[in-house]
Amino acid sequence: MxxxxxxxxxxxxxxxxxxxxxxxxxxxxxxxxxxxxxxxxxxxxxxxxxxxxxxxxxxxxxxxxxxxxxxxxxxxxxxxxxxxxxxxxxxxxxxxxxxxxxxxxxxxxxxxxxxxxxxxxxxxxxxxxxxxxxxxxxxxxxxxxxxxxxxxxxxxxxxxxxxxxxxxxxxxxxxxxxxxxxxxxxxxxxxxxLPGVDGKAKMSKSQGNAILLSASDEEIKEAVNQMYTDPDHLRISDPGRVEGNVVFTYLDAFDEDREAIAELKAHYRRGGLGDMVLKRRLISVLQTLLAPIRERRLTLAQDxxxxxxxxxxxxxxxxxxxxxxxxxxxxxxxxxxxxxxx
Amino acid sequence: MxxxxxxxxxxxxxxxxxxxxxxxxxxxxxxxxxxxxxxxxxxxxxxxxxxxxxxxxxxxxxxxxxxxxxxxxxxxxxxxxxxxxxxxxxxxxxxxxxxxxxxxxxxxxxxxxxxxxxxxxxxxxxxxxxxxxxxxxxxxxxxxxxxxxxxxxxxxxxxxxxxxxxxxxxxxxxxxxxxxxxxxxxxxxxxxxLPGVDGKAKMSKSQGNAILLSASDEEIKEAVNQMYTDPDHLRISDPGRVEGNVVFTYLDAFDEDREAIAELKAHYRRGGLGDMVLKRRLISVLQTLLAPIRERRLTLAQDxxxxxxxxxxxxxxxxxxxxxxxxxxxxxxxxxxxxxxx
The missing domain is CATH 3.40.50.620 (HUPs)
Incomplete structure (x- = not known):
């Protein structure tokens, strides 16, 4: 039965x-x-x-x-x-x-x-x-x-x-x-x-290239701002590479608006899109994701x-x-x- | 305390x-x-x-x-x-x-x-x-x-x-x-x-040279009669070797009458003492030792x-x-x- x-x-x-x-x-x-x-x-x-x-x-x-x-x-x-x-x-x-x-x-x-x-x-x-x-x-x-x-x-x-x-x-x-x-x-x-923020294959706390689930808004911002993008993308008007660009890897993993991301990739490839725009978007996505996790964690830690x-x-x-x-x-x-x- | x-x-x-x-x-x-x-x-x-x-x-x-x-x-x-x-x-x-x-x-x-x-x-x-x-x-x-x-x-x-x-x-x-x-x-x-009854260094059931604690009187007798003694001691009148003679090793280990054993060893060495006398003595010693162990074992096995x-x-x-x-x-x-x- x-x-x-x-x-x-x-x-x-x-x-x-x-x-x-x-x-x-x-x-x-x-x-x-x-x-x-x-x-x-x-x-x-x-x-x-x-x-x-x-x-x-x-x-x-x-x-x-x-x-x-x-x-x-x-x-x-x-x-x-x-x-x-x-x-x-x-x-x-x-x-x-x-x-x-x-x-x-x-x-x-x-x-x-x-x-x-x-x-x-x-x-x-x-x-x-x-x-x-x-x-x-x-x-x-x-x-x-x-x-x-x-x-x-x-x-x-x-x-x-x-x-x-x-x-x-x-x-x-x-x-x-x-x-x-x-x-x-x-x-x-x-x-x-998921690669580390420095572009290395493995994210690991001991390598200092990780964003912890407990990261504060400020820590998220700092980590994303240091993120490895395309080292040849010097001026905003230059065409940029999406492959191996950690910011895009993270957007792929965390940003649910697939259409917007596809557009951003195309724009970045043909030039005219700066890293800061992408990073601000990723910061916001990660802050939105981690805030409730962090809050729940902190509340439970007291119980x-x-x-x-x-x-x-x-x-x-x-x-x-x-x-x-x-x-x-x-x-x-x-x-x-x-x-x-x- | x-x-x-x-x-x-x-x-x-x-x-x-x-x-x-x-x-x-x-x-x-x-x-x-x-x-x-x-x-x-x-x-x-x-x-x-x-x-x-x-x-x-x-x-x-x-x-x-x-x-x-x-x-x-x-x-x-x-x-x-x-x-x-x-x-x-x-x-x-x-x-x-x-x-x-x-x-x-x-x-x-x-x-x-x-x-x-x-x-x-x-x-x-x-x-x-x-x-x-x-x-x-x-x-x-x-x-x-x-x-x-x-x-x-x-x-x-x-x-x-x-x-x-x-x-x-x-x-x-x-x-x-x-x-x-x-x-x-x-x-x-x-x-x-304790050597095996065959004179090998180690007694082991799998080698077939062991006397089990559960051995019956008859099994003890059989094992001792097959025991390795002195292969050069062909006639009773010949002098015999005590070292490496398993019967004596066992008598040393199990016969508590040290004095009698010392005498038997001297007699065996100078000749005139047959293996059978020694083996009969060992059989009796082992039978006396193992009988109560075997009995107790059998009684307890039923409880x-x-x-x-x-x-x-x-x-x-x-x-x-x-x-x-x-x-x-x-x-x-x-x-x-x-x-x-x-």
Missing amino acids: PSETDLRSVILTGDRTTGPLHLGHYVGSLRNRVALQYQHKQYLLLADTQALTDNAHDPEKVRRNVMEVTLHYLGVGIDPTISTICVQSALPALAELTMLYLNFVTVARLERNPTIKDEIQARGFGRDIPAGFLCYPVGQAADITGFKATIVPVGEDQAPLIEQTNEIVRRLNRQTSKSVLPEARALIPAIGR RDYLMDVLQTGARIGREITEATKEEVMDALGTFRLDLRS | PSETDLRSVILTGDRTTGPLHLGHYVGSLRNRVALQYQHKQYLLLADTQALTDNAHDPEKVRRNVMEVTLHYLGVGIDPTISTICVQSALPALAELTMLYLNFVTVARLERNPTIKDEIQARGFGRDIPAGFLCYPVGQAADITGFKATIVPVGEDQAPLIEQTNEIVRRLNRQTSKSVLPEARALIPAIGR RDYLMDVLQTGARIGREITEATKEEVMDALGTFRLDLRS
């Missing part, structure tokens, strides 16, 4: 709690999550355990950002009565599943993971890779399967992580001769990654009881689901089970 | 639940544990989670042997009201601590561990080392520190595992500027490893309620201790803590 909810897919998404979220997160994921929460059953994981795999030297930062990211979620319009927000460290079954899955993945396989290879290089770990970091794709497999998620929104560069998850799923289903876990598919956003309630409720729901999955997996494998309820 | 118990050391010991225990276990550890339980606070870990690191293809074997090993413990005289017997998989805090510790150990360090190197070779893993197997020393660090054990009885070949644990302990204490965890020391048994009670009680105690340690470590590090009790 399938109820209405059974027909919806289960989505698992979330963020490492290592810093405040910015416009790049908004375009790449947050905006979609707000839409998806009405169509599917969505779980948002505040991945503080995973965040420690490359931040073990600074747990304080990870701790602080659990609440920070929660505020951003609520600020952009994630509804905690529809989406479930779970703190990863409050779900011990995920650690237990990770320990189990580690036995079904070889070290060589983990070292071959292209995402991990890139990230090891980016972090400059060299030979000193923390074991936890090498193993984090297995932790993600536990997260995804723990919630029995079938849709996982990720950036293109993270698709190999879903493949690693599905390899574990297939291995377990084969060994137990049961469909104990579902396979998941990556949901890669249509809009690519600590409500925030704790959101996290506690989410953790209780998450515990129940992930515990149940762990039990199912262990039962299917036939491991020893001790009943401690009585 | 330290109570009497605070002055005792905490011992963690245990076994992977992969097969029935044999005389080698008895000499190397079980016998000592029975003695140590009266002097210290002793925890015995039924390491079913760790057992899966090289038995993921056969969880059923691991499951079955949880009860098997428990019966052996009780059979040899482990008193569950004094020692605490814990099933590892029933203690989720150990998985959580393992996940945390993995971030404080590099992959290169794990690969350098001499115990792991030997074991990888022995198991023929080659390049296909399960990640869980490479990481199991970190799991052991979680076991040892989870119980705040300061004494860990291990074979000489396992001393590097204690060193790995202490490296993690020092790293955590340094980072938190607190003595949050104690270091542990290896307790290496005075008597070395499933009692066994479950032992395991449930042990798991509840173990949970409380390991949860508390996890909380202390996380608090010292300053990670995010969500109170789910209310």
